[in-house]
Amino acid sequence: MTLTKNDITGLYTAIVTPFNSDKSVDHKALADLVTRQLAAGATGIVPIGGTGEYPALSRQERKDIVKTCVDAAGTAPVIPGVLSTGFQDALEAGRDFAQAGAAGVMTVTPYYAAGTQDGMREYFANYRNEVGVPVLLYEIPRRTTVSTKAETIQAMAEDGSIIGMKCSNYDMPEFIKTMKLAGDKMAILSGEEPLFATHVTLGAKGGVLASANVYPKIWIEIFNLARNGKLHEALNLQKQLDNAIDAIFRETNPGPLKKYMEMAGHPVGGVRLPLEDPSEVTINALKSAFDVASLANVA
Numbered sequence: 001m002t003l004t005k006n007d008i009t010g011l012y013t014a015i016v017t018p019f020n021s022d023k024s025v026d027h028k029a030l031a032d033l034v035t036r037q038l039a040a041g042a043t044g045i046v047p048i049g050g051t052g053e054y055p056a057l058s059r060q061e062r063k064d065i066v067k068t069c070v071d072a073a074g075t076a077p078v079i080p081g082v083l084s085t086g087f088q089d090a091l092e093a094g095r096d097f098a099q100a101g102a103a104g105v106m107t108v109t110p111y112y113a114a115g116t117q118d119g120m121r122e123y124f125a126n127y128r129n130e131v132g133v134p135v136l137l138y139e140i141p142r143r144t145t146v147s148t149k150a151e152t153i154q155a156m157a158e159d160g161s162i163i164g165m166k167c168s169n170y171d172m173p174e175f176i177k178t179m180k181l182a183g184d185k186m187a188i189l190s191g192e193e194p195l196f197a198t199h200v201t202l203g204a205k206g207g208v209l210a211s212a213n214v215y216p217k218i219w220i221e222i223f224n225l226a227r228n229g230k231l232h233e234a235l236n237l238q239k240q241l242d243n244a245i246d247a248i249f250r251e252t253n254p255g256p257l258k259k260y261m262e263m264a265g266h267p268v269g270g271v272r273l274p275l276e277d278p279s280e281v282t283i284n285a286l287k288s289a290f291d292v293a294s295l296a297n298v299a
Helices: 027-040 059-073 087-099 117-131 150-158 172-182 193-201 216-227 231-248 255-263 280-295
Strands: 010-014 044-046 105-108 135-139 164-167 187-190 206-209
Touching (some): 010 216, 027 059, 027 216, 059 087, 087 117, 105 117, 117 135, 117 150, 135 150, 172 187, 172 193, 193 216, 193 231, 216 231, 231 255, 231 280, 255 280
Parallel strands (some): 010 206, 135 164, 164 187, 187 206
16 A cells, blocks of 8 residues: 555654664664554654664665564554665665665755755655655754755645655744645654644644654653644643653764663664764763653653
């Protein structure tokens, strides 16, 4: 079955890539992580992207990771992140993931050689025509320095280039405009924990969240409250995760997140260069946040 915008709703966990002590990929831990997320109620899995350390992995490792996720996920959709800077590299990655069984791909806007709005629209139109699986736009301008305007996103949805997007952007006026222009034409997903409940209340179909590696159930509760218009209740519940979110994102993701997962009883190894294990100050913040969450019985 081909993934459509109507299939995309709920929590999609942006999973880490577990490593062994020698920094090779730990496929058993990866499969266990996928199984645990889906058992907790996650709709689907987003491996490989920034949380999955895409730049630090080889082409073959990425493909093998997607295959492990697909095998573990069963019928649940696996939508890997594609962070390549150029069209041909992104296309090779997308085709690899499609061959490994991915339901779609979540592809970042081209960066370094940043195009115009028309250039990005044409980029995604050509990409969708050649990659062979549905495409979601990954909008994260703080990393790419490229912002896709609401009008461009609307056009991309209307011409079939994308069926959805992950919005990792704190520009709320632009998000609201995007919802108005394209919210009925595609599945818009929040990519920011602090804005998740607000995004969903405004019409987002769900989210792609890294902290769900540890707390999938509470994010699903927040989602259900927010989509039923109970923003105040959703934000109050989300407060229980505020300290954890602050600590997890003190340094470049996923170093602190992996350390936090270890504290929570789900060790997944360290990170690959150029990332490093979190500093002592961040580790202390993580410990403090974990203690607070534990006392609040956050699960």
